[in-house]
Amino acid sequence: xxxxxxxxxxxxxxxxxxxxxxxxxxxxxxxxxxxxxxxxxxxxxxxxxxxxxxxxxxxxxxxxxxxxxxxxxxxxxxxxxxxxxxxxxxxxxxxxxxxxxxxxxxxxxxxxxxxxxxxxxxxxxxxxxxxxxxxxxxxxxxxxxxxxxxxxxxxxxxxxxxxxxxxxxxxxxxxxxxxxxxxxxxxxxxxxxxxxxxxxxxxxxxxxxxxxxxxxxxxxxxxxxxxxxxxxxxxxxxxxxxxxxxxxxxxxxxxxxxxxxxxxxxxxxxxxxxxxxxxxxxxxxxxxxxxxxxxxxxxxxxxxxxxxxxxxxxxxxxxxxxxxxxxxxxxxxxxxxxxxxxxxxxxxxxxxxxxxxxxxxxxxxxxxxxxxxxxxxxxxxxxxxxxxxxxxxxxxxxxxxxxxxxxxxxxxxxxxxxxxxxxxxxxxxxxxxxxxxxxxxxxxxxxx
Numbered sequence: 418x419x420x421x422x423x424x425x426x427x428x429x430x431x432x433x434x435x436x437x438x439x440x441x442x443x444x445x446x447x448x449x450x451x452x453x454x455x456x457x458x459x460x461x462x463x464x465x466x467x468x469x470x471x472x473x474x475x476x477x478x479x480x481x482x483x484x485x486x487x488x489x490x491x492x493x494x495x496x497x498x499x500x501x502x503x504x505x506x507x508x509x510x511x512x513x514x515x516x517x518x519x520x521x522x523x524x525x526x527x528x529x530x531x532x533x534x535x536x537x538x539x540x541x542x543x544x545x546x547x548x549x550x551x552x553x554x555x556x557x558x559x560x561x562x563x564x565x566x567x568x569x570x571x572x573x574x575x576x577x578x579x580x581x582x583x584x585x586x587x588x589x590x591x592x593x594x595x596x597x598x599x600x601x602x603x604x605x606x607x608x609x610x611x612x613x614x615x616x617x618x619x620x621x622x623x624x625x626x627x628x629x630x631x632x633x634x635x636x637x638x639x640x641x642x643x644x645x646x647x648x649x650x651x652x653x654x655x656x657x658x659x660x661x662x663x664x665x666x667x668x669x670x671x672x673x674x675x676x677x678x679x680x681x682x683x684x685x686x687x688x689x690x691x692x693x694x695x696x697x698x699x700x701x702x703x704x705x706x707x708x709x710x711x712x713x714x715x716x717x718x719x720x721x722x723x724x725x726x727x728x729x730x731x732x733x734x735x736x737x738x739x740x741x742x743x744x745x746x747x748x749x750x751x752x753x754x755x756x757x758x759x760x761x762x763x764x765x766x767x768x769x770x771x772x773x774x775x776x777x778x779x780x781x782x783x784x785x786x787x788x789x790x791x792x793x794x795x796x797x798x799x800x801x802x803x804x805x806x807x808x809x810x811x812x813x814x815x816x817x818x819x820x821x822x823x824x825x826x827x828x829x830x831x832x833x834x835x836x837x838x839x840x841x842x843x844x845x846x847x848x849x850x851x852x853x854x855x856x857x858x859x860x861x862x863x864x865x
Contacts, residue, residue: 442637442647443604443790445513447487449522451479451499458483459525462501468493469510470654472699473745477797488800489751489792491743492516492626492649499523509535514553515649516628550632552576559624567664567687569621573646576629587614590644591631599641602648603755605788605806615646616810617759617784620708620737622662622691625651650755652743653702657694663687674717681715681728702743710735716769725773731765749794759784767816775818784810 451462462479466487473493477485479501492515500506505528513519554572564571573588574581580589587595600607600615609616630638630645638645668683689708696703712733718726737759744752761782768777787807794800 442516442601443491443649444488444792445490445492445515446518447475447490447495447497447513447521448518449485449520450483451485451501451523451525452483453504454524454526456524459501459504462499462504462523462525464523465498465500466490466495467498468495470494470656471652471702471743471745472655473751474748475794476748480797486798488794488798491652491751497521499525501525504528507535512555514555514628515626516551516647517553551628551630551634553626553628555626559621559626564621567621568618569624569627569648570615570646573627573629576631578631579629579644588646590629593643595643597641597643599638599643599645600648601638601645603650603753603788604790604804607648607786609810616808617757617786618735618737619648619650619739619757620689620706622660622689622708623650623704623706623739625649650739650741651691651693651704651706652741652753653693653695653704655695655698655702657692659690659692661688661690663689681717682730683714685712685714686710696742700745704739704741704743706737706739708737710737716765718769718771718773720771720773722773725775729765729768729774729777731763731768731777733761733763733766735759735761735763751792753788753790755786755788757786775816775821777817779815779817779820781813782810783812784808 447464447466449464451459451464453459458479458481460479460481460483462485463476464479464485464487465474465476467474468491470493471491473491475487475490477487479485490513492513494510494512497509497511498506499508504525507523507525509521509523511519511521552575554569554575558575559569559572562572570587571581573579573590578591582589587598587600589595590598596614598608602619607616608614627646627648630647634641634645638647664685664687666683666685668680671680671683673680687708687710689706691704691706693702693704695701710733712731714731715728716731717728720726737757739755739757741753741755744754746752759782761780763778763780765777766780768774785808789803789805791803792800793802
């Protein structure tokens, strides 16, 4: 039995150390300049950003140099309004992506009655305040692009320099392996310590949008020699909404693979439901999701041992769950809480190709994540942010050989092979590296 501890539970209170306003890994910073038609600054003007889905309002006063900063804006679509007495107000509608620093400048005309509306929508934004190379995968792309595995990570390949070849289920970024990346979900690390991959799967329909950072990025994202996958899950809004979905695969729709006369059986069902809405309008919101995945298939073995070849059954049963609450305590304070869970029972994995049935692995997974986030704007350009996470992952794994043979000296079979065209025999006998074990159990926390 092996046991891995991911780390003790830890909480760090940052209220004693206000941070200067800059882009956080989760929220958006909005800044810019307000001036008149001649380019002269307009100190004292008010800039107000209003979330069109939740009614969240954040405002800032233009300083003596004509600049403003609005902190702690959750990724969403906003109506941004600049106004000052004696000038016509100007309004811009703009989608603000996760983890970005967005600059919107305003030029106001003399007047006092008329209002000018500029519609920008989801136009691509150029972050001139930093040199990070990144790409935001937006909600429309997540909803509309086909992904057979329903793993949102696959969409990261839309970014230049990203390939879907990760051996641990992730992506390779700028030539680095997937376990060299950082994975953040709702502002806290979602990286598994033992392998470096993403600790828990998240249903694609739960993801609002995510950011792929492929170039130099800030230290706030933690240690990563590859890239960063920065994810924000969906939240409720003032409008109640839900979704029921299903994806079905069947062997009747598949072609027969090579080296077999008959198609192996396949039945795959993925069904789920999501729902969200207001608890208290403009103040408290909820979002929840449940997804059930069921797979019955067979793996084809074509090894050097004819007696071990054939098709062998494989099953997978997985249930994913998520519940999230967003609380707007005041214009300057916001609290977010999320729970996500995974329950999975897989049988007959690791069989196929030259890997025979004796190497098949049964596995059970019980995993939980609890994440909290509290932000408090203490000054026009400074905020406190507290993030805390508790994680538990208990996989039970083994292999077929260990369940059918008594404990002892287990050896692989010796077999003939070729090297540079010269026949040879593998004389080295390696001890089998799969045995019935409880592979890991741990608790983890990450505070930023």
